[in-house]
Amino acid sequence: VNPAPTQSAAASELVLLNGQPAGAGISCWDRGLHYGDGLFETIACKRGVARLLNWHLERLSLGCERLRIPLPNLSELRDEVRLLARSADSAIIKLMLTRGPATARGYAPTGSEKPTRITFRQAWPPEDPAARQDGVRVRIATLRLGENPALAGLKHLNRLEQVLAKMEPNDTPLGGEPAVESLLFSSSGRLVSGSMSNVFIVRGSRVKTPRLDMCGVAGVMRRLVLSEALRAGVAAEECILRPQDLGVADEIFLTNARIGIWPVRAVDSRPLSPGPVTRRLQQHLAPMLEEPSDA
Amino acid sequence: VNPAPTQSAAASELVLLNGQPAGAGISCWDRGLHYGDGLFETIACKRGVARLLNWHLERLSLGCERLRIPLPNLSELRDEVRLLARSADSAIIKLMLTRGPATARGYAPTGSEKPTRITFRQAWPPEDPAARQDGVRVRIATLRLGENPALAGLKHLNRLEQVLAKMEPNDTPLGGEPAVESLLFSSSGRLVSGSMSNVFIVRGSRVKTPRLDMCGVAGVMRRLVLSEALRAGVAAEECILRPQDLGVADEIFLTNARIGIWPVRAVDSRPLSPGPVTRRLQQHLAPMLEEPSDA
Numbered sequence: 217v218n219p220a221p222t223q224s225a226a227a228s229e230l231v232l233l234n235g236q237p238a239g240a241g242i243s244c245w246d247r248g249l250h251y252g253d254g255l256f257e258t259i260a261c262k263r264g265v266a267r268l269l270n271w272h273l274e275r276l277s278l279g280c281e282r283l284r285i286p287l288p289n290l291s292e293l294r295d296e297v298r299l300l301a302r303s304a305d306s307a308i309i310k311l312m313l314t315r316g317p318a319t320a321r322g323y324a325p326t327g328s329e330k331p332t333r334i335t336f337r338q339a340w341p342p343e344d345p346a347a348r349q350d351g352v353r354v355r356i357a358t359l360r361l362g363e364n365p366a367l368a369g370l371k372h373l374n375r376l377e378q379v380l381a382k383m384e385p386n387d388t389p390l391g392g393e394p395a396v397e398s399l400l401f402s403s404s405g406r407l408v409s410g411s412m413s414n415v416f417i418v419r420g421s422r423v424k425t426p427r428l429d430m431c432g433v434a435g436v437m438r439r440l441v442l443s444e445a446l447r448a449g450v451a452a453e454e455c456i457l458r459p460q461d462l463g464v465a466d467e468i469f470l471t472n473a474r475i476g477i478w479p480v481r482a483v484d485s486r487p488l489s490p491g492p493v494t495r496r497l498q499q500h501l502a503p504m505l506e507e508p509s510d511a
Numbered sequence: 512v513n514p515a516p517t518q519s520a521a522a523s524e525l526v527l528l529n530g531q532p533a534g535a536g537i538s539c540w541d542r543g544l545h546y547g548d549g550l551f552e553t554i555a556c557k558r559g560v561a562r563l564l565n566w567h568l569e570r571l572s573l574g575c576e577r578l579r580i581p582l583p584n585l586s587e588l589r590d591e592v593r594l595l596a597r598s599a600d601s602a603i604i605k606l607m608l609t610r611g612p613a614t615a616r617g618y619a620p621t622g623s624e625k626p627t628r629i630t631f632r633q634a635w636p637p638e639d640p641a642a643r644q645d646g647v648r649v650r651i652a653t654l655r656l657g658e659n660p661a662l663a664g665l666k667h668l669n670r671l672e673q674v675l676a677k678m679e680p681n682d683t684p685l686g687g688e689p690a691v692e693s694l695l696f697s698s699s700g701r702l703v704s705g706s707m708s709n710v711f712i713v714r715g716s717r718v719k720t721p722r723l724d725m726c727g728v729a730g731v732m733r734r735l736v737l738s739e740a741l742r743a744g745v746a747a748e749e750c751i752l753r754p755q756d757l758g759v760a761d762e763i764f765l766t767n768a769r770i771g772i773w774p775v776r777a778v779d780s781r782p783l784s785p786g787p788v789t790r791r792l793q794q795h796l797a798p799m800l801e802e803p804s805d806a
Binding site: 231233238241242243244245246247248249250251252253256283284308312314321322323324325334336338341359360361362363364366367372373374375376377378379380381382383403404411412431 | 526528533536537538539540541542543544545546547548551578579603607609616617618619620629631633636654655656657658659661662667668669670671672673674675676677678698699706707726
């Protein structure tokens with residue numbers, strides 16, 4: 217499996233601002249910039265199809281509801297993403313929706329803001345096929361995520377914690393290549409996720425992933441694993457996970473919309489092997505990810 | 512004291528993007544927009560002078576250091592703010608510094624980003640002189656702030672918690688005007704601040720303000736109160752404060768760079784009076800705020 221794009225990065229890159237080519241850039245007064253007052257989705261496109269588009273739009277809608285950002289016209293949004301996806305064999309579409317330019321000073325929205333929609337199409341990034349096959353190294357971040365149920369689960373624009381986690385020194389305790397992802401715990405000591413992925417642990421034949429009621433982003437690939445696990449013959453559940461759960465895991469894997477499932481082959485200096493449960497889930501999802509349907 | 516601006520709002524509004532008039536807006540790729548990856552300062556200007564400018568620049572520098580954003584040229588920044596302040600009798604200057612447009616996908620900065628500086632000059636907002644004299648109503652927010660020492664104290668661009676706190680229903684339990692500010696506790700139950708102000712409580716002759724090692728913004732007016740208190744004959748300290756400390760306070764007051772000191776005259780349905788300690792501090796600071804020096 218080689219997901220390298222068939223077109224050049226320059227050819228696939230495109231930005232639409234409220235549906236129009238974004239030549240000039242966005243308003244300096246946009247609340248997305250001032251407060252991170254908005255949401256985004258990162259949508260993987262394969263063979264001209266935006267994968268799991270309905271779930272991405274569902275999460276965006278839920279985010280709008282919780283942040284009380286006026287819901288955009290979803291069918292217009294769907295058409296825009298589909299149009300951008302259609303002309304690319306492999307691409308990433310980032311869809312951003314902010315509350316829009318401020319209509320008054322201060323944190324409180326007036327309610328009269330007009331949301332800003334920015335759609336970015338970018339080339340599928342270079343990816344090592346070994347990541348899916350042999351697994352990736354991860355480290356445990358020093359930074360802990362703050363807990364706030366009001367923001368938990370949403371893919372909002374307040375992402376400084378993830379930026380700081382990614383900036384931590386990335387040592388290589390086993391002398392090999394550096395870790396590609398950082399696992400994050402919350403301030404009260406719960407396992408939450410990777411910095412740009414969700415995490416699952418396997419213990420025996422059971423799969424568990426952190427409940428995201430205090431922090432973290434509820435990823436669409438996480439949702440796909442949870443909803444497809446039974447069909448793949450695996451019991452999966454959300455629960456509260458602590459450091460000791462990570463320590464006794466037989467297998468660990470990461471998910472996100474682009475990578476699908478990546479086995480973890482080391483957590484800091486502890487080696488792991490991609491195991492049978494991870495493999496079974498990978499095989500079960502492969503057709504959906506490689507030949508996605510546009511339903 | 513009537514801080515109404517002497518010039519019209521339109522005349523004082525001005526935006527500079529990296530030192531140039533910001534006609535076109537900022538890049539859609541700016542990390543300030545994507546991740547809230549940046550910092551800001553809100554500087555009150557009176558009689559042509561940017562108040563406490565050195566402290567604002569100090570906090571900005573500290574933020575750059577902690578977020579590892581390249582430090583801007585501070586003397587250039589100082590000159591820009593001073594120039595904008597000079598031509599306005601009363602104005603607010605918001606200084607924003609982001610890590611700049613992304614040079615690669617993902618949360619991790621490459622280190623080759625060029626920071627974006629945006630300087631906004633806005634009219635001093637209309638203000639009720641009674642706020643300083645008779646005090647303001649505050650409410651206690653339902654939302655609790657997440658705790659993260661890595662971000663605590665900084666005036667960074669991840670402000671969704673403040674936005675949500677300001678959007679909570681603002682009931683008026685005493686039948687009077689609505690609360691002008693919301694007090695926030697953290698996830699572990701510590702008093703932190705208001706949504707756009709710092710908070711002090713007075714008990715006997717002692718003044719206490721929350722230590723900001725887990726969350727909250729370390730405001731410059733808070734710093735001025737802490738550094739000037741002794742000269743005003745008042746003992747002031749930072750400490751951990753709980754709901755019961757708020758409950759037994761003789762006086763409570765709020766600070767921020769624009770408002771100076773506002774006494775609190777009610778917390779939810781509990782009435783309070785602006786007391787002697789708050790008055791003494793207000794009188795002590797008044798000359799510094801009304802006739803600021805440009806040192």
